[in-house]
Amino acid sequence: MISISSDVIRGYNDTIILFLLLQHPSYGYEISKQIKTLTEEKYIIKETTLYSAFNRMEKNGYIESFSSDQEGSGKRRTYYRITNLGRQYYQSKCSEWNLTKEVIEHFILKEGNYGNNQKLSRSNVC
């Protein structure tokens, strides 16, 4: 079974997290669950990757942390909210993604053309 390698998703973990924070402030465990369910378990972010992304992005000013005032129930957690700078960064990553997609797809063969060792025409490329 094919799964996503870390080298591929690297560079988009921050974007993924920012997308989720764009909707509402959140915290590590919730974010990780959301990624898991949204991708139908195709991508499960490692805890260490996630928390180090939080640290990096807070240092860069893309997110801000605040503590849950544990009213009533639940364990105290560290919440993060996206900043304006983070929103800008997210936008630029979206643009970059479109460019990257375009670039990489020059080098990806459509299924069914793998075994074809005839000269490649433009139409074989997606």
Add this chain to the structure above:
Amino acid sequence: MISISSDVIRGYNDTIILFLLLQHPSYGYEISKQIKTLTEEKYIIKETTLYSAFNRMEKNGYIESFSSDQEGSGKRRTYYRITNLGRQYYQSKCSEWNLTKEVIEHFILKEGNYGNNQKLSRSNVC
């Protein structure tokens, strides 16, 4: 101007090189030129990145090197050809790419929806 960050392309440099070797054996300088022209200069691979990819892939058995017997003209170069294992690896990376694309696009907003702080509906996502 937006350019592609190395973290993004990381994990696809090997695939890009293998795609080009799939067509005919080649060598560093030629590969780098091809990447540049095929992407319309949107992606220019660094020399060190390229040659270290060659070394890594030869070690992994994805490619084989041979020396040009410099008949007549041109400087002696090291050519690489793709192996069967390399072909298999390339195929798996293509499949992985399709999966990755699907996953990442869950988290990328279409242009025009950036400033929208209404609740996100499925249709905002591409």
Add this chain to the structure above:
DNA sequence: ATTTTTACTATGTCAATCGTAGTACGGCTA
């Protein structure tokens, strides 16, 4: 004759992911 292009090699740094481990609280069950 000198510069530019071609064609590399060597070395060390950096950043992000990951493996492993450990802490600690809350809720549920036996």
Add this chain to the structure above:
DNA sequence: TAGCCGTACTACGATTGACATAGTAAAAAT
């Protein structure tokens, strides 16, 4: 009420790939 599972993290070191910088050297262009 003891123990376990799920939640919510932190710490630390290893690994990997990309990159900066530097250098070599032959061929081609000027």
